[in-house]
Amino acid sequence: MHLHLIKSSLAIITLSATYSLAASAHDAKTDSKSVSLGEAHHGSIHTDLKILNQFEEQPESTQQFYIEARDAILRNNSRRALDQICKRYDRIHMGGPMLGNLSEESVSIWMQFPHNQKISVTVTNEAQSFTQTYSSKKGSTHHHQLCDGLTPNTKYSYTVSITGSETILASGAFTTAPPKDFQGIYKLAVGADFHKIGLHRPELLDLVQSRGNIGMLLLGDLAVDGRRSVPERNIDYLLRDISPVWQRFAAHIPSYTSWDDHDYYGNDSGGLYAGNPNNPIDVKALRSNWKRMWNNPERQLNREGIYFQTQIGPAHIIMLDTRSCRINEKRGELHSFLGEEQSQWALKAIQESTSPYLIISSGTMWTNYISNGKDSWGTWDTQGLEEILSALDQKSHSKILLFSGDRHGAHAFGIKRPNGKTYTEFGVGTLGGVPGGGKAQDQSTQLFAYPGAGTWAYGELEFDTTTPDTPAVTFHLINTEGQEIETVEL
Numbered sequence: 001m002h003l004h005l006i007k008s009s010l011a012i013i014t015l016s017a018t019y020s021l022a023a024s025a026h027d028a029k030t031d032s033k034s035v036s037l038g039e040a041h042h043g044s045i046h047t048d049l050k051i052l053n054q055f056e057e058q059p060e061s062t063q064q065f066y067i068e069a070r071d072a073i074l075r076n077n078s079r080r081a082l083d084q085i086c087k088r089y090d091r092i093h094m095g096g097p098m099l100g101n102l103s104e105e106s107v108s109i110w111m112q113f114p115h116n117q118k119i120s121v122t123v124t125n126e127a128q129s130f131t132q133t134y135s136s137k138k139g140s141t142h143h144h145q146l147c148d149g150l151t152p153n154t155k156y157s158y159t160v161s162i163t164g165s166e167t168i169l170a171s172g173a174f175t176t177a178p179p180k181d182f183q184g185i186y187k188l189a190v191g192a193d194f195h196k197i198g199l200h201r202p203e204l205l206d207l208v209q210s211r212g213n214i215g216m217l218l219l220g221d222l223a224v225d226g227r228r229s230v231p232e233r234n235i236d237y238l239l240r241d242i243s244p245v246w247q248r249f250a251a252h253i254p255s256y257t258s259w260d261d262h263d264y265y266g267n268d269s270g271g272l273y274a275g276n277p278n279n280p281i282d283v284k285a286l287r288s289n290w291k292r293m294w295n296n297p298e299r300q301l302n303r304e305g306i307y308f309q310t311q312i313g314p315a316h317i318i319m320l321d322t323r324s325c326r327i328n329e330k331r332g333e334l335h336s337f338l339g340e341e342q343s344q345w346a347l348k349a350i351q352e353s354t355s356p357y358l359i360i361s362s363g364t365m366w367t368n369y370i371s372n373g374k375d376s377w378g379t380w381d382t383q384g385l386e387e388i389l390s391a392l393d394q395k396s397h398s399k400i401l402l403f404s405g406d407r408h409g410a411h412a413f414g415i416k417r418p419n420g421k422t423y424t425e426f427g428v429g430t431l432g433g434v435p436g437g438g439k440a441q442d443q444s445t446q447l448f449a450y451p452g453a454g455t456w457a458y459g460e461l462e463f464d465t466t467t468p469d470t471p472a473v474t475f476h477l478i479n480t481e482g483q484e485i486e487t488v489e490l
């Protein structure tokens with residue numbers, strides 16, 4: 001273990017089609033189990049079935065359901081066909097529960113159905129003799145059910161059912177956020193780059209839960225890989241939602257998700273599809289898909305781009321979108337990277353922050369240490385970056401933590417400021433064990449480096465406000481055995 005001490009203030013499917021697809025599933029299962037990043041990008045049914053079975057062979061009925069439902073989604077006819085397929089496989093819901101948008105008194109519970117349903121969520125805390133049922137007013141295929149009126153920093157269990165039915169569809173548990181002025185210890189997990197593969201591997205996501213994290217920040221390249229249309233994205237969400245590993249995680253840990261290039265389209269895409277100036281990314285359609293298929297704070301706001309802020313206990317969290325708001329023709333100019341609107345929004349959020357911890361995530365790297373900045377801040381908007389860092393310099397009472405996704409592997413770098421402060425950028429792109437990253441050419445400020453290939457790890461932030469005047473936070477890098485392989489105290 002290394003310890004770093006940083007002083008910082010910082011379809012209607014036919015039976016014959018079913019049969020041939022089942023044969024394809026069989027082929028997939030007889031191949032090598034290991035799925036490469038290239039295969040994940042390619043995303044054929046063959047490789048997607050490999051991903052599904054890579055770590056644990058799924059029941060035949062689950063695989064056949066996936067094959068048929070995937071075909072229905074791709075045929076764009078979806079609802080009627082999906083409905084019939086779900087009935088045939090005895091599946092009332094298609095996804096969820098997925099927790100999100102945790103606060104000290106509430107949580108949101110996401111569910112997906114093949115046709116409109118009304119849901120009821122019953123939240124319980126036996127020690128407090130608390131039981132409350134929250135019911136949706138309208139039938140819908142996608143629910144983000146708010147459960148409010150809860151007590152801070154308290155563990156609850158819940159069940160989900162169709163309104164009017166006694167049958168419990170799903171259950172889970174969560175712990176509400178501590179209050180903003182909390183004096184104590186709590187934990188949040190962080191990571192990036194599942195590239196679909198990592199959503200099926202049990203160790204890390206089970207550890208996030210068993211080690212007592214109350215939420216997890218997921219910084220891009222997550223459940224979707226290289227899909228151009230909404231139906232294609234949705235078949236990747238289907239793959240996510242049938243993963244037992246993801247189901248266990250999502251029902252117990254509220255997740256916060258920003259997107260990177262592979263969630264939008266393909267490698268290094270940003271603002272444009274495949275760099276084609278005549279083919280801009282349809283940000284509205286993507287935001288709409290993000291709103292439906294994830295469960296994030298500020299999702300209801302009328303906003304172009306996938307960025308938001310939230311408060312979890314004493315930590316203020318700002319998650320930026322460094323892909324969809326890019327102004328390609330202005331590359332190199334101020335605000336070309338985040339766009340004007342997001343740039344002003346981010347500066348205001350920082351200026352108005354009063355929290356002892358300020359966590360800001362960028363889809364791509366803050367620094368240029370890996371891949372020479374390639375498509376990050378350094379080759380897009382150095383002035384905009386300086387503007388944000390200067391705003392952070394003013395937050396003398398906050399611990400500043402910078403996170404980024406995109407680059408694989410796990411790494412941390414110190415960012416020295418003219419006023420003597422040093423901020424730390426953490427990259428934890430090891431949720432999928434995919435290649436890339438590791439040691440920078442210039443390692444003068446690098447705190448640790450793990451290459452992506454073969455490294456599976458997530459980040460854990462332990463906030464300690466036991467002594468309010470000196471809030472502390474410690475970063476741990478946790479491997480699949482639950483070992484803290486890196487520790488950085490801030």
Ligand SMILES: [Fe+2]
Binds near residue numbers: 193195262407408
């Ligand atoms: Fe990635």
